[in-house]
Amino acid sequence: SLFANPRNAAAGSLRQLDPKVAAERPLDIFVFSLNGISGVKSLSAHWDTLQYLKELGFKVNPLVSLLTDLEQIMDYYRNIESRRHELPYDIDGVVLKVNELHCQQQLGSTSRAPRWAVAYKFMAEEAVTRVKDIEVNVGRTGAITPVAILEPVLLAGSVVKRASLHNEDVLKEKEVMIGDEVVVHKAGDVIPEVVKVIKEKRTGRERAFSMPQLCPSCGKGLQRLSGEVAWRCLNPACPAQLIERIIHFASRNGMDISGLGESLARQLYESGLVKDVGDLYTLSREKLVQLERMGEKSAENLLEALHKSKGNPLHKLLVALGIRFVGERAARILANHFKSLPEIAVAPEEEITGLEEIGPKIASSIKHFFNQEETKRIIKKLEDAGVNFKEEPENEGNNGVLEGCTFVLTGTLKDYTRREATLLIQAKGGKVTGSVSKNTDYV
Numbered sequence: 001s002l003f004a005n006p007r008n009a010a011a012g013s014l015r016q017l018d019p020k021v022a023a024e025r026p027l028d029i030f031v032f033s034l035n036g037i038s039g040v041k042s043l044s045a046h047w048d049t050l051q052y053l054k055e056l057g058f059k060v061n062p063l064v065s066l067l068t069d070l071e072q073i074m075d076y077y078r079n080i081e082s083r084r085h086e087l088p089y090d091i092d093g094v095v096l097k098v099n100e101l102h103c104q105q106q107l108g109s110t111s112r113a114p115r116w117a118v119a120y121k122f123m124a125e126e127a128v129t130r131v132k133d134i135e136v137n138v139g140r141t142g143a144i145t146p147v148a149i150l151e152p153v154l155l156a157g158s159v160v161k162r163a164s165l166h167n168e169d170v171l172k173e174k175e176v177m178i179g180d181e182v183v184v185h186k187a188g189d190v191i192p193e194v195v196k197v198i199k200e201k202r203t204g205r206e207r208a209f210s211m212p213q214l215c216p217s218c219g220k221g222l223q224r225l226s227g228e229v230a231w232r233c234l235n236p237a238c239p240a241q242l243i244e245r246i247i248h249f250a251s252r253n254g255m256d257i258s259g260l261g262e263s264l265a266r267q268l269y270e271s272g273l274v275k276d277v278g279d280l281y282t283l284s285r286e287k288l289v290q291l292e293r294m295g296e297k298s299a300e301n302l303l304e305a306l307h308k309s310k311g312n313p314l315h316k317l318l319v320a321l322g323i324r325f326v327g328e329r330a331a332r333i334l335a336n337h338f339k340s341l342p343e344i345a346v347a348p349e350e351e352i353t354g355l356e357e358i359g360p361k362i363a364s365s366i367k368h369f370f371n372q373e374e375t376k377r378i379i380k381k382l383e384d385a386g387v388n389f390k391e392e393p394e395n396e397g398n399n400g401v402l403e404g405c406t407f408v409l410t411g412t413l414k415d416y417t418r419r420e421a422t423l424l425i426q427a428k429g430g431k432v433t434g435s436v437s438k439n440t441d442y443v
């Protein structure tokens with residue numbers, strides 16, 4: 001927090017009068033060009049210069065690339081933009097340079113910058129806007145999240161209207177008030193968040209916000225369990241939580257039921273047709289067409305998607321059930337080991353904890369989940385509906401050939417998206433991580 005940004009940190013370190021102080025700072029450098037040499041080697045292209053610098057032992061950025069047309073430039077730009085958050089340093093764009101040195105010379109420079117190089121910036125990830133209101137959201141586990149309602153602002157290519165304030169502690173630390181001007185940040189697929197308040201812009205008309213003591217959905221008292229930052233609604237029949245659980249069940253990483261999003265989940269719950277996820281498979285065309293805005297065609301599509309989801313492998317069902325702390329990775333490990341849902345439900349806690357990467361927190365959450373009467377009722381409904389409780393049988397035999405191998409996927413793959421490749425590697429027991437480390441086996 002001593003420096004406003006990395007640029008100031010680097011410049012400030014280099015300006016140190018005592019070189020020992022500068023040497024203590026963990027600065028690093030990529031060399032991008034060579035201003036001139038004589039008598040050693042004749043270089044005619046920028047690319048050759050970079051290769052020569054590399055031979056001499058200078059650090060040259062491994063992401064530099066020689067591109068020949070606009071299409072390649074656009075591909076390169078998009079590729080680097082999609083990977084910027086995996087890099088161990090911040091970047092705000094790429095620089096395009098003319099390769100031939102004699103062309104560079106001919107183009108020359110303006111008073112400010114060379115004409116043979118141009119910065120191609122990524123879309124901004126930070127913007128300033130105003131907090132119109134602060135609301136609280138009830139998640140599927142009952143956690144209460146304060147959310148800033150914003151004046152709509154364009155950020156990283158989409159209009160942002162809401163930003164997470166995470167929890168009461170963060171809200172207090174950032175001192176966000178209703179009416180404040182704030183800096184909002186959005187990175188990749190992550191939910192936008194409020195970075196900081198611009199306090200100089202305060203007028204005195206801002207209003208403080210305090211967390212509610214009652215659940216905004218069911219009106220029951222909220223509790224903050226020891227060791228947790230979130231206030232929670234512990235009412236198992238809380239409508240907001242039940243609706244969120246239906247949305248989660250149908251989500252892409254869960255049962256992947258297309259067409260079943262937030263508004264339909266709410267409609268199904270409020271109409272009384274679906275009280276828990278087990279009821280989804282009792283829906284019929286006759287029941288569905290009674291709903292407002294539900295045509296015959298949409299009803300058929302939904303039933304088709306529901307039917308298809310019954311055949312999902314066990315790990316998707318495990319994610320969909322929304323057991324606390326059980327995400328995609330843990331679900332795959334459990335599914336590969338136990339092979340069927342009933343096996344997991346009756347497994348002793350020690351056996352679950354014994355699995356690699358599964359800690360006691362996950363194990364006790366699993367036991368707690370399957371011991372609840374509500375869970376037993378839902379599982380009975382799913383079983384009656386014919387939902388598959390097993391991991392794919394064709395996976396047996398070649399499971400685990402990549403066990404213990406860690407992969408990092410970069411660039412564009414020819415036959416798969418990176419997500420598809422990740423799933424394939426995981427299906428064979430391998431692990432995929434975001435950045436290269438000493439544990440990486442394959443890039």
Ligand SMILES: [Zn+2]
Pocket residue numbers: 138215216217218219220233234235238239240
């Ligand atoms: Zn509630």
